[in-house]
Amino acid sequence: MAEFDAIDALLAAAGQGVPLPSAEERRRLREELNLSRAQLAQALGVSPSTVGGWESGREPGGEVREKYAYFLEGARTKLDAAAAAGAPADAAVPVPAAGDALASGDDSPADADRTVGPDDADVGVLSVPQPCVLCGQPARHQVEGFTQHLDPAECGTATPAPTPPEEPAALLKEPRQPAAARKSVRAVSGVKVVPVGRRVQAASDTPDLIGSAVAAALAEHAGDVEAATAVLVKRAIPDAMALLDHTRKGGRYDVVAHPWLPxxxxxxxxxxxxxxxxxxxxxxxxxxxxxxxxxxxxxxxxxxxxxxxxxxxxxxxxxxxxxxxxxxxxxxxxxxxxxxxxxxxxxxxxxxxxxxxxxxxxxxxxxxxxxxxxxxxxxxxxxxxxxxxxxxxxxxxxxxxxxxxxxARDRAISEDDTVTLEYVKAMYSKFVSTLGESNYNRELYRxxxxxxxxxxxxxxxxxxxxxxxxxxxxxxxxxxxxxxxxxxxxxxxxxxxxxxxxxxxxxxxxxxxxxxxxxxxxxxxx
Incomplete structure (x- = not known):
């Protein structure tokens, strides 16, 4: 009967799928080849977190299952051959080079589909990923001169993308020098700079408003940690606004601080x-x-x-x-x-x-x-x-x-500085809570x-x-x-x-x- 032809064709094409080893074995095979999830995901055309799911017991389907089974079988063969020869099997499986600059190593939300155009004047696209100023992981954009992830949920969760094999990313935009000259340059620490309007200045020349306030409070209270913390938390709102004004110097945008509200x-x-x-x-x-x-x-x-x-x-x-x-x-x-x-x-x-x-x-x-x-x-x-x-x-x-x-928060944690830690926490939490109708913040009503x-x-x-x-x-x-x-x-x-x-x-x-x-x-x- 014609109405059953489609069902017969479906049953004829159906199969149980290529068998795969256990989740633990899948992860072992990848790790013993010193391959990251990002590298394998790129070769299979999936996300790194999808590979992580397979290594936690989830099952792939369709054509990608066959590709994954092919990789696992090849990985096992390579490891067995290396073991028989007594040689290490850490040579990485070749991964397509195309798209290296876009590999985030994570399937957490990112603005990978975002088009950065002339209207995004504060956002620049990097040809080579650089460390994010917040989490240290590779990022592909700059915001007002700072390398960082466009999506906050991505920040700190990305697995580093593979470094292009030609030469280190840090040297791609610098003129090539003789090897001896390059060694001498690396031996000398550089000057960290920060953008200030059109120019840059040494980071050491930037006033440390938070550190200065903490030092002054401790000096005023003869080193009494509790008293200094109490007075700093009490003045957290005006100090946060002063810090905001300082960081906004030379900014590209004028902000309407007290707009009409619907x-x-x-x-x-x-x-x-x-x-x-x-x-x-x-x-x-x-x-x-x-x-x-x-x-x-x-x-x-x-x-x-x-x-x-x-x-x-x-x-x-x-x-x-x-x-x-x-x-x-x-x-x-x-x-x-x-x-x-x-x-x-x-x-x-x-x-x-x-x-x-x-x-x-x-x-x-x-x-x-x-x-x-x-x-x-x-x-x-x-x-x-x-x-x-x-x-x-x-x-x-x-x-x-x-x-x-x-x-300031990172430094306070590394130095076990509870005064600065509580002060900074009060600054950003109270800044957010007083942006609305508040008698404690009259400078910004948003x-x-x-x-x-x-x-x-x-x-x-x-x-x-x-x-x-x-x-x-x-x-x-x-x-x-x-x-x-x-x-x-x-x-x-x-x-x-x-x-x-x-x-x-x-x-x-x-x-x-x-x-x-x-x-x-x-x-x-x-």
Whole structure:
């Protein structure tokens, strides 16, 4: 019968797929060849986190399964031959050279699909990746002279791209010199410079406002750490504004500090809130697989500090209508969010919202929804945009401000300087919280900025949850801006430490029962 021909053809073509070794064996074969996930992913045409998922037990399908099986068989043959010959088998499998400059080594969100054009005057594209000033990993863009990742969720998570074999990246733009001359140059440390307007100046000539304030407070209180900390935290807001002014000297953009605000940004009642939904996650996985699970609650360091890297509108917000998003602008958008069908494994990008229908969201939330609904992820339908309040925007507006705070924080951690650490934390947290209507900050009144920075912190946490899921971890909870509960080998996914690009353990606990252990009788059993 004709109606069954298609089914017969499907059954004839169906197969069980090429057999693959265990997940542990897949990882062993790659690692014994000294190949990174990024190198293998590039050769197979997938993302590094996809390779990580295969090495955690997930199964590839289709044509890529055959390619992966071919690599694994070739890797085993190469290792067996090397073992028989008594020679090391660390020669890397050739990887296509095309696209080396674009290999980020990570499938965390990045603006790889972003087109940098003449309207992005503050963003430059690097021909060769250079270390990000925040996390040290290779980045392909510069913002106002600073090499860094365009997407905050990518920062600190990328695996270094392979270095082009011709010559070290640091020498690509320098005239070639005789070998002896090059050795002598390397022996002498260079002068670190920072951009100041059109010029650069030595970093040592840049005033250290944070260090000077800490030293003065300690001197004033005869070295009393608690007293110095208290007085510095108390003046954190004006000091943060002074630091912002200092870092904005020579900036490309003029900021409207007290713009007219639309009604959606005004409080509905004296003690109420405005109409902006920040998408704060408060999500718990409804069910875990059978068995006993070791859960680790991870603390995301410097959540608001990282969120200072977001697209901020410069001028007064302007109203538009229609289902259109302009990436050169940023602000607030009335949208109908898409249906989210993944609550069992991942939080909803718009957070916990019970009421249906349109709602006002910020730029980070909209960009998150647009990305996860795109062809790369395909997790939901695109949101429908009804109207927007936006202005021309830049992602680098607070970059020097953030770098100054981050550098001071890093130094304080390395030197076990609790005074500076608490001072810096108060500066960036209070800066964000007083951008709206506050009697403590009269210099900058940008309620829209406050909502955008907070929402960026929530979006960053969502991307970390997605990365954990993509790497094979069980995502159990996502709370606020800085708390993520996972089960599995999280250290293989996130670096542990106190740095901004690292995480630390907040708590650990056990959920479920070991199926191999018999149930324990209760005290009331007879």
């Amino acid at each position: 009604d959606i940004l005004r409080k509905q009642t004296a003690r109420g809130a405005d109409q902006i939904w920040e998408a704060r996650p408060k999500w718990t996985r409804p069910e875990l697989p059978p068995g006993e699970h070791e859960i680790t609650a991870l603390d995301i360091n410097g959540a608001y500090l990282s969120a200072l890297k977001t697209h901020l509108p410069l001028g007064q917000l302007e109203h538009t209508t229609g289902d259109h998003h302009d990436r050169r602008r940023a602000g607030l958008h009335l949208i109908t969010p898409p249906v989210w069908d993944h609550d069992t494994v991942l939080p909803n990008p718009v957070g916990n919202r019970d009421e249906p229908g349109p709602l006002w969201v910020t730029e980070p939330t909209l960009r998150l929804l647009l990305r996860v609904s795109g062809p790369k992820y395909g997790l939901c339908d695109p949101p429908q945009i009804h109207e927007s309040w936006t202005s021309g925007a830049t992602e680098g507006l607070l970059e020097k401000f953030r770098i100054a705070l981050k550098d 309620t829209d900025w406050m909502h955008l920075i907070r929402s960026q912190a929530f979006a960053n946490l969502w991307w970390k949850a997605h990365r954990a899921y993509d790497e094979g971890l069980l995502v159990v909870r996502a709370m606020g801006t800085d708390e993520l509960h996972v089960a599995g080998d999280w250290r293989a996914v996130f670096p542990e430490g106190r740095g901004v690009a690292e995480v630390k353990v907040k708590d650990s606990y056990t959920v479920g029962n070991d199926p191999d252990q018999p149930p324990q009788p209760s005290e009331n059993s007879t």
